Amino acid sequence: MSLFNFFRRGSAPIARERLQILLAHERNAGGHPDLLGVLREEIIAVIGRHVSIEPDKVQIKMDRGKTVSTLAVDIEIPNRDHVSGGVPPFSPLTFDAGRDVLGMRGSGI
Amino acid sequence: MAKVLVVTSGKGGVGKTTSTAALGAALAHDGTKVVVIDFDVGLRNLDLVMGAERRVVFDLINVINGVAKLSQALIRDKRLESLHLLPASQTRDKDALTEDGVAKVIDELRTKFDWIICDSPAGIERGATLAMRYADAAIIVTNPEVSSVRDSDRIIGLLDSKTVRAERGERVDKHLLITRYSSSRAARGEMLSIDDVLEILSTPLLGIIPESQEVLCASNVGSPVTLNNPLSAPARAYFDAARRLKGEQVSMLVPSETRGIFNRLFARKAA
Numbered sequence: 001m002s003l004f005n006f007f008r009r010g011s012a013p014i015a016r017e018r019l020q021i022l023l024a025h026e027r028n029a030g031g032h033p034d035l036l037g038v039l040r041e042e043i044i045a046v047i048g049r050h051v052s053i054e055p056d057k058v059q060i061k062m063d064r065g066k067t068v069s070t071l072a073v074d075i076e077i078p079n080r081d082h083v084s085g086g087v088p089p090f091s092p093l094t095f096d097a098g099r100d101v102l103g104m105r106g107s108g109i
Numbered sequence: 110m111a112k113v114l115v116v117t118s119g120k121g122g123v124g125k126t127t128s129t130a131a132l133g134a135a136l137a138h139d140g141t142k143v144v145v146i147d148f149d150v151g152l153r154n155l156d157l158v159m160g161a162e163r164r165v166v167f168d169l170i171n172v173i174n175g176v177a178k179l180s181q182a183l184i185r186d187k188r189l190e191s192l193h194l195l196p197a198s199q200t201r202d203k204d205a206l207t208e209d210g211v212a213k214v215i216d217e218l219r220t221k222f223d224w225i226i227c228d229s230p231a232g233i234e235r236g237a238t239l240a241m242r243y244a245d246a247a248i249i250v251t252n253p254e255v256s257s258v259r260d261s262d263r264i265i266g267l268l269d270s271k272t273v274r275a276e277r278g279e280r281v282d283k284h285l286l287i288t289r290y291s292s293s294r295a296a297r298g299e300m301l302s303i304d305d306v307l308e309i310l311s312t313p314l315l316g317i318i319p320e321s322q323e324v325l326c327a328s329n330v331g332s333p334v335t336l337n338n339p340l341s342a343p344a345r346a347y348f349d350a351a352r353r354l355k356g357e358q359v360s361m362l363v364p365s366e367t368r369g370i371f372n373r374l375f376a377r378k379a380a
Contacts, residue, residue, distance in 0.1 A: 010297055010298020010299050011298070011299060012295065012298045012299060012300055012301050012302065012305065013298065015254075015255050015301050015305075016301060016305045016309070018255060019255055019258055019259065019301075019309050020309060022259060023259065023262050023309065026259070026262065026263070027262070027266070
């Protein structure tokens with residue numbers, strides 16, 4: 001056994017931790033199957049009612065943690081002035097001005 | 110009183126068929142009447158592991174369809190006369206497996222045998238759900254590895270909801286059988302330990318089968334490992350598990366690799 005291996009804890013504790021987190025979510029404790037998934041669908045539907053969303057301009061990140069999970073919905077909403085003004089909506093100029101970021105952080109789910 | 114046992118896992122390749130054959134033979138060793146049923150329609154293998162592949166005439170689906178009588182389809186083991194095999198169909202569509210048909214076959218087997226062991230296919234499709242449907246008890250075969258543990262958790266959920274017993278508000282006795290365990294790798298922190306798996310799945314432990322070359326040797330020659338080499342470490346672990354199934358108290362030993370110093374030196378190098 002090398003010195004490196006001696007100081008490394010081994011991968012089993014990582015496997016154990018990953019499984020515990022995953023299964024806590026998959027067991028749907030609290031009777032709320034896939035709350036993050038439901039939130040994601042509804043949030044996008046609500047925003048979609050007011051502005052037209054291009055599906056490929058939506059970025060969704062979920063991180064299922066042990067005690068806290070996060071859902072980040074990042075939607076690019078083109079600024080109307082820039083769009084109607086004929087400037088390409090995703091040129092570097094409009095990127096800063098015309099982009100709103102909706103972030104969401106949910107805890108305890 | 111006959112007992113219906115399902116050997117299941119969710120994940121494939123963890124040792125369901127090997128364990129069915131080994132436990133079936135271990136249970137039948139004292140003359141107890143045992144039948145092992147292959148539910149893996151289309152991909153049967155229990156016949157091969159039991160060394161009966163050349164004697165299959167009729168199968169489970171023939172019995173369900175009324176083409177053959179149960180007595181015609183049952184294959185008696187050549188080594189243990191109280192051990193029988195009911196093979197799966199190799200050619201037919203798995204939709205031919207019906208809930209009523211399986212119920213009838215199991216009811217008839219209950220009158221003839223002490224243990225009815227259903228070898229489940231992998232997955233959570235029809236074959237797997239029907240294999241567990243009428244079970245009184247379940248053996249969940251798990252490797253100490255993340256994907257196997259996850260799938261076992263899923264299967265435990267199905268055992269608690271989709272079986273006849275669960276629907277009646279009764280319990281299916283669940284037993285965890287950890288296979289391919291290497292105590293040395295677990296000690297080095299390279300493999301989930303028995304305690305890790307038990308804590309995650311919170312299911313009582315039936316046995317620990319060590320990783321061993323004997324398992325492959327036995328399947329090569331078509332003989333359950335408990336018959337092929339009864340004194341080997343995996344066979345002894347299966348015999349202990351069979352005794353626990355019968356209700357005996359058998360202390361749980363974590364099998365350790367018993368290798369000579371010569372083997373140890375070379376095994377290290379090889380790894």
